Amino acid sequence: MKIAVCVKQVPDSETRINLAEPSAELDRSGFTRVLNPYDAYAVEEAIQIKEKLGDDTEVTAIIIGGEQVMESVKKDCLAVGCDKAIRVTDELDNAEALQIAKVLTAVVKRDGYDLVLCGKQAIDDDDSQVGIMLAELCDMAHVSVVTDLEFDGNNFTATREIEGGSEVVKGATPALFTCQKGLNEPRLPSLPNIMKAGMKPVELLTCADLGIEVPAAHTEITTYIPPAKRGECKIIENEDPAAAAQELAKLLREEAKII
Amino acid sequence: MPNIAVFIEQRDGEAKKVAWQMINHARKITDASGGEVWGVFLGKDAGNNAADAGSWGAHKLFTAIDENLAGYNSELYTTAVASFCSANNPDLVLMGATAMGKDLAPRLAARMDCACVSDSIDVNFDNGFTIRRPVFAGKCYTDVNIKSNTAVVGIRPNSFNLDQPGSDSATAETFDPGIGGVTPKATVAEVKATSGGAIELTEADVIVSGGRGIKEADNYKMIEELAGVLNAGTGASRAIVDAGWVDHSHQVGQTGKTVSPNLYIACGISGAIQHLAGMSSSKCIVAINKDSNAPIFKAATYGIVADLFDVVPALKEAIQSLD
Ligand SMILES: Cc1cc2nc3c(=O)[nH]c(=O)nc-3n(C[C@H](O)[C@H](O)[C@H](O)COP(=O)(O)OP(=O)(O)OC[C@H]3O[C@@H](n4cnc5c(N)ncnc54)[C@H](O)[C@@H]3O)c2cc1C
Numbered sequence: 001m002k003i004a005v006c007v008k009q010v011p012d013s014e015t016r017i018n019l020a021e022p023s024a025e026l027d028r029s030g031f032t033r034v035l036n037p038y039d040a041y042a043v044e045e046a047i048q049i050k051e052k053l054g055d056d057t058e059v060t061a062i063i064i065g066g067e068q069v070m071e072s073v074k075k076d077c078l079a080v081g082c083d084k085a086i087r088v089t090d091e092l093d094n095a096e097a098l099q100i101a102k103v104l105t106a107v108v109k110r111d112g113y114d115l116v117l118c119g120k121q122a123i124d125d126d127d128s129q130v131g132i133m134l135a136e137l138c139d140m141a142h143v144s145v146v147t148d149l150e151f152d153g154n155n156f157t158a159t160r161e162i163e164g165g166s167e168v169v170k171g172a173t174p175a176l177f178t179c180q181k182g183l184n185e186p187r188l189p190s191l192p193n194i195m196k197a198g199m200k201p202v203e204l205l206t207c208a209d210l211g212i213e214v215p216a217a218h219t220e221i222t223t224y225i226p227p228a229k230r231g232e233c234k235i236i237e238n239e240d241p242a243a244a245a246q247e248l249a250k251l252l253r254e255e256a257k258i259i
Numbered sequence: 260m261p262n263i264a265v266f267i268e269q270r271d272g273e274a275k276k277v278a279w280q281m282i283n284h285a286r287k288i289t290d291a292s293g294g295e296v297w298g299v300f301l302g303k304d305a306g307n308n309a310a311d312a313g314s315w316g317a318h319k320l321f322t323a324i325d326e327n328l329a330g331y332n333s334e335l336y337t338t339a340v341a342s343f344c345s346a347n348n349p350d351l352v353l354m355g356a357t358a359m360g361k362d363l364a365p366r367l368a369a370r371m372d373c374a375c376v377s378d379s380i381d382v383n384f385d386n387g388f389t390i391r392r393p394v395f396a397g398k399c400y401t402d403v404n405i406k407s408n409t410a411v412v413g414i415r416p417n418s419f420n421l422d423q424p425g426s427d428s429a430t431a432e433t434f435d436p437g438i439g440g441v442t443p444k445a446t447v448a449e450v451k452a453t454s455g456g457a458i459e460l461t462e463a464d465v466i467v468s469g470g471r472g473i474k475e476a477d478n479y480k481m482i483e484e485l486a487g488v489l490n491a492g493t494g495a496s497r498a499i500v501d502a503g504w505v506d507h508s509h510q511v512g513q514t515g516k517t518v519s520p521n522l523y524i525a526c527g528i529s530g531a532i533q534h535l536a537g538m539s540s541s542k543c544i545v546a547i548n549k550d551s552n553a554p555i556f557k558a559a560t561y562g563i564v565a566d567l568f569d570v571v572p573a574l575k576e577a578i579q580s581l582d
């Protein structure tokens with residue numbers, strides 16, 4: 001089985017956005033960059049499938065991004081068990097999801113993967129789009145927001161989260177899954193494996209190599225806007241908790257008018 | 260003169276409230292700028308939806324009625340909505356940013372090769388559409404302009420208020436979903452409900468959440484009891500989900516659910532940046548925490564600095580005794 005894992009490097013979840021007023025640009029220079037947390041579930045799932053199926057299963061991490069993404073690729077993909085990586089080098093850093101999906105489609109079609117794993121969402125743009133678009137463009141089945149995945153030969157049974165429950169989806173490979181927390185517990189890389197990861201093959205590609213033009217965007221971000229400032233918190237000062245609770249109930253009813 | 264199509268999501272025949280919120284908002288745009296609002300309904304029978312869609316402001320309701328569209332199937336629904344779009348050319352297709360809408364929108368936009376904007380909170384029209392949406396888990400917002408002829412836009416539930424319904428009915432039309440020859444590559448074999456009757460957080464008007472301050476799993480009952488009197492959903496911080504005290508479906512935050520209720524009550528939650536990411540767009544936030552320096556108070560509208568074991572049961576009683 002040939003497995004592709006599509007990964008992205010994102011600012012870590014502690015990142016603070018310093019934006020005083022609406023602006024056409026966002027300063028991203030001070031961000032600490034990490035593997036997108038949902039992509040760690042995708043990487044782990046691929047490795048577990050390889051461990052189950054044996055060595056003729058090959059796991060390739062695919063990433064579109066600049067040189068700096070290689071740190072995450074080495075530490076969080078190759079060092080934990082991906083066999084190789086492909087990096088598409090065109091400048092597509094803040095490209096929209098469909099542009100990314102079109103480039104990934106060219107890679108997936110060239111190499112013919114049986115299984116493609118993505119994160120359910122990148123925690124910077126919060127799009128939740130790329131994986132599903134890639135499945136559509138590759139004419140594959142997909143299941144999004146997967147918390148459980150089983151294979152029986154080429155047939156899969158995937159469980160995905162929906163409001164108030166779950167959906168169990170069945171189908172056959174080739175297929176794409178977007179991974180959600182709960183699917184597995186990603187392993188951590190060991191120091192020796194991080195050292196060895198440097199020796200695993202990394203293929204560098206451009207859109208031109210893939211025989212496509214750099215896809216054009218259908219959307220444009222015109223403005224970045226800081227969240228509306230909240231007023232001061234009104235602290236209910238009352239030594240007696242029961243009285244404070246009554247006061248709060250009254251404020252919610254009469255001032256906020258929400259209960 | 261924009262024509263705006265609104266996908267009316269149904270489960271077991273019942274339409275989601277977010278559909279009416281979108282229709283209501285779309286109608287304000289077309290009243291100001293011309294054009295029409297079209298409801299698009301897929302299912303095994305049309306039910307009352309023409310009357311309902313009309314009362315919220317839709318000019319027309321387009322239905323595709325087919326046994327195979329009774330429940331959600333990503334490929335069949337994509338084909339059906341794409342068929343509708345190629346026959347009617349809407350300028351915008353709105354759908355709820357729900358489990359279904361988030362799954363359908365990207366597949367549809369990829370098929371139509373058009374703009375796709377997820378999880379948005381506002382839509383404006385002025386010489387073209389501008390969509391506002393949070394990024395970085397709500398630490399920042401963006402305004403997005405659409406450059407393609409049509410666009411698929413997901414709308415976060417509760418982003419638009421619902422006005423009073425009118426008495427109009429939408430003109431009922433049907434369309435061919437074009438699914439005749441399509442054999443989907445994946446199918447939904449089963450839909451399981453995890454918690455009978457529990458209020459879904461992403462749709463809830465009120466949420467009561469508990470964090471590590473509740474001290475042990477059993478005390479989550481206290482959160483549930485307060486939620487009970489408010490008809491609220493119950494949320495949780497990641498700390499108590501990871502501890503196994505409550506199921507992940509309750510987790511609010513960057514790696515949990517993003518919620519925007521009218522009222523969010525955080526009990527024994529410190530207010531870590533990843534938790535705030537999931538709930539800071541709530542209209543009113545109440546923090547109950549014994550540490551007056553907890554960051555949650557920076558996000559809160561009202562705060563009580565005290566032991567939650569005293570305050571939470573007292574609040575339940577105080578709310579019950581409001582008339
Ligand atoms: C990549 C990543 C993603 C994350 N995603 C999420 C997420 O989605 N959601 C999330 O919630 N967190 C998330 N976190 C974790 C987050 O950083 C915090 O660790 C977590 O939110 C803390 O939970 P808590 O507030 O319940 O616990 P604590 O931070 O331990 O806070 C407990 C609070 O309870 C108060 N307290 C204690 N006893 C009482 C009492 N008797 N009465 C009143 N108050 C009391 C304390 O003063 C304290 O403020 C994420 C972290 C990372 C790194």
Ligand SMILES: Nc1ncnc2c1ncn2[C@@H]1O[C@H](COP(=O)(O)O)[C@@H](O)[C@H]1O
Pocket residue numbers: 006007008036038039042062063064065097100117118119120121122123125126127128129130131
């Ligand atoms: N630049 C990229 N290179 C490779 N995969 C990506 C890239 N951007 C997004 N993805 C994949 O698509 C998923 C969803 O991203 P998004 O649609 O941006 O939320 C991510 O979790 C990755 O699996």
